[in-house]
Amino acid sequence: MAIRNIIQLGDPTLRKRSFEITDFGEKTHQLLNDMKETLIKAEGAGLAAPQVGVLRRAFVVSVDGQYYECINPEIVKKSGKQTDNEGCLSVKGKYGLVERPMKVTVKAFDRYGKPFTVKAEGFLARAFCHENDHLDGIIYVDKALELKED
Ligand code: CO
Numbered sequence: 213m214a215i216r217n218i219i220q221l222g223d224p225t226l227r228k229r230s231f232e233i234t235d236f237g238e239k240t241h242q243l244l245n246d247m248k249e250t251l252i253k254a255e256g257a258g259l260a261a262p263q264v265g266v267l268r269r270a271f272v273v274s275v276d277g278q279y280y281e282c283i284n285p286e287i288v289k290k291s292g293k294q295t296d297n298e299g300c301l302s303v304k305g306k307y308g309l310v311e312r313p314m315k316v317t318v319k320a321f322d323r324y325g326k327p328f329t330v331k332a333e334g335f336l337a338r339a340f341c342h343e344n345d346h347l348d349g350i351i352y353v354d355k356a357l358e359l360k361e362d
Contacts, residue, residue, distance in 0.1 A: 213245045213246055213248075213249040214246050214249065215246070215249055215250050215253055216246050216247070216250045216264040216265075217264065217265070218250065218254060218259070218263050218264060218301050218302060219262075219263060219264070219265055219302060220302050220303070220304065221300075221302055221303045221351060221353065223302075225262055225265055225267065226262055226263065226302055226346070226349065226351060227349040227351075228262065228267055228349050229267075229347070229348055229349055230260075230261060230262050230266075230267045230268050230269045230270075230346075230347045230348075230349075231267055231268055231269065232268075232269050232284050233268050233269055233270055233283050233284055233321075236283075236321070236323060236324055236325035240268075240270070240283070240323060241323055243261065243264075243266060243268070243270065244270065244272065244281050244323055246264070247259050247261065247264060247270070247271075247272045248272055248274075248279070248281075250264060251272055251274055251301075252274070254301050256274075256301045257273065257274060257275055257335075257339045258271060258272065258273040258274070258275075258339045258340075258342060258343040259271065259272050259301060259343070260343045260344075260346030260347060261347075262346055262347065262349075263301060263302050263346060269283065269284045269285065269347045270282065270283045270284075271285065271343035271344065271346065271347065272343075273336070273339045273340060273343060275335055275336045275339055276335075276336070278336070280330065280340075281322060281323055282318060282320035282321075282330075282340075282343075283320055283321040283322065283323065283325075284320060284321050285318050285319065285320035285340075285344055285347070286318070286319045286320070287316050287317070287318055287340065287341065287344055288317050288318070288319050288329075289315075289316065289317035290313035290315070290316050290317075291313060291314065291315045291316075292313055292314030292315055293311055293312070293313065293314055294311070294312055294313070294314045294334065294337075294338065295309055295310070295311045295312075295357070296309065296310070296312075296335075296338065297309055297310075298310040298312075298338065298342060298352045298356070299352075299362070300342070300351065300352055300353075302351065303351065303352070303353060304362075305361060305362045306353070306359055306360065306361060306362055307359075307360055307362055308352065308353065308356030308357065308358055308359040308360060309356060309357040309358055310338075310342075310352050310355050310356050310357070311355070311357070312337065312338045312341045312342075313337060313341065314333055314334065314337060315331070315332070315333040315337055316331070316332055316333075316337045316340055316341060317329060317330070317331050317332075318330050318331075318332065318340050318344075
């Protein structure tokens with residue numbers, strides 16, 4: 213495993229749409245392993261592949277001791293609303309209020325290409341929405357009601 217560099221807002225890669233993953237082999241496993249290590253080191257709640265410069269549809273999330281790897285994810289259901297502070301490992305030193313659904317259902321594939329569904333609410337739902345946005349080049353600052361310095 214290796215720590216990868218987390219690119220910062222202003223890098224055009226963060227604004228591109230990521231491509232579907234079709235390879236569920238060693239290269240993708242290496243990417244996911246590196247993303248996990250990078251996320252833990254950065255003490256973040258989530259990390260998407262484009263944040264390490266890889267335009268592939270994958271993200272990892274670590275919330276309340278639960279760890280998720282989502283490949284080619286889709287948010288298939290959203291309900292309710294929550295507004296809370298959000299930050300991003302690619303936007304250092306800032307945070308902002310963002311409205312998100314209170315509950316989401318995410319369909320995705322695991323690293324072996326097996327489909328799964330996960331239901332989330334509260335902060336975990338927020339993390340899934342935030343990371344999923346990265347795969348379409350959307351950063352939370354685009355949605356923040358106000359942006360503050362950390
Ligand atoms: Co982010």
